[in-house]
Amino acid sequence: MSEKRKQVSAPTQSKKRGYIVWNTQMDTILISVLYNQLNQGNKGDGEWKPQAYQAVVDELRTKLDMSLTTENVRNRVKIWKKHYGVIMEIRTQTKFKWDEEKKMVEIALEDLPxxxxxxxxxxxxxxxxxxxxxxxxxxxxxxxxxxAIGDGGEHHEEGATMMDEEACDGASSSVDTTSTSSKKKQKRDNLAEAVTSVAHTLKSYVEARLKATPTLGGKEVYDEVSNVIGILRPQVLKAVSMFVESPIKFQVLKDLPHDQKLDWIILCLDERRAM
Structure with a gap:
């Protein structure tokens, strides 16, 4: 019976379409590991190094008892790149509004036509x-x-499918297609130019936004929590999730002396479990 339950809870894969379904818990682990790998310098020439993908596989196996491959992780990152490409094309080449708080392209009734x-x-x-x-x-x-414009980034025709799949916890596709039409090539060239112009200021923009609003980004919280003396690995993700939801508690953590930060995290986690 236990084996059947484990099979049901594991990510499903369609042989026909090559999809691995990702849920929020898996994405949270993926993000945390990639930040850690980024800090270790395991990203270069615009691509994650093989050990970064393997670290994600190992963490998913340890934390969730899931057996994924590095290719599954690569495909999930490709999906993120496609989301980024479509959204940035909308934001840089159209007048449609971007809701920074809700993280979405906002289409009002008058903008529908x-x-x-x-x-x-x-x-x-x-x-x-x-x-x-x-x-x-x-x-x-x-x-x-x-x-990467050439590494799966040109497959924007999959965008509708990906968003529909992610409405049910997210999907990662390994489908590989190639477009040779001049129209699509021109669109990719335009997108590449737009992304290049945004890339130089994107990181500072994200950091400035995090400081200007009470909404916290994962990187800031993860960097602070992971540097707390004596914190255990299982506690890191729980604390990151908690502090992202409670900026006030996170600010208290930042203001405390180093030797009291761990006590504060444990106290907050205990309070959360008691709720």
Whole structure:
């Protein structure tokens, strides 16, 4: 019976389409590991090094008892790159509004006619209207500035499918297609130029936004918590999740002396469990 339950809770994969379904818990672990790998210098030339992907596989096996491959992790990162590409194209080349608090392209009723025209020419954008993009700030930091145009980034026609799949906890696709039309090539060239112009200021933009609003990004919280003396690995993710939801408690953590930070984290976690 226990084996059946484990099989049901594991991520499902479609042999026909090559999808591995990712949920929020898996994404949280992925983000945490990639930040750690970034700090260790395991990213270069615009791509994560093999050991970074392997570290994610190992952590998912340890924390969730899941057997994924490094290719599964690569495909999830590719999906993030595609999300980033579609959203940045909308933000840099159209007048449609971006809701920074909700992390979504906001299409008002009066903008629907123009949005329909835009999506007819850019079908992959259709599923991004009024849909919040999970982990957007982390996506910007981890894959945004060096988004690979030629490494799966051209497959924007998959955008609608990906967004529909992620409505049910997210999907990672290993589908590989190639476009040779001059129209698509021109679109990729335009997108590459737009991304390049944004890349130089993206990191500072994200950091400034985090300071200007009470909403916390994963990197700031993770860096602070992971440096607390004596904290255990299982406690790190729990504390990150808690402090992202409670900026006031996180500010207290930052203000405390180093020898009291761990006590504060344990106290907050105990209070959370008692709720």
């Amino acid at each position: 123009e949005w329909m025209k835009y999506t007819q020419a850019n079908p992959s954008a259709a599923s991004y209207s009024n849909k919040s993009i999970d982990h957007w700030d982390d996506i910007c930091v981890l894959v945004g500035p060096d988004r």
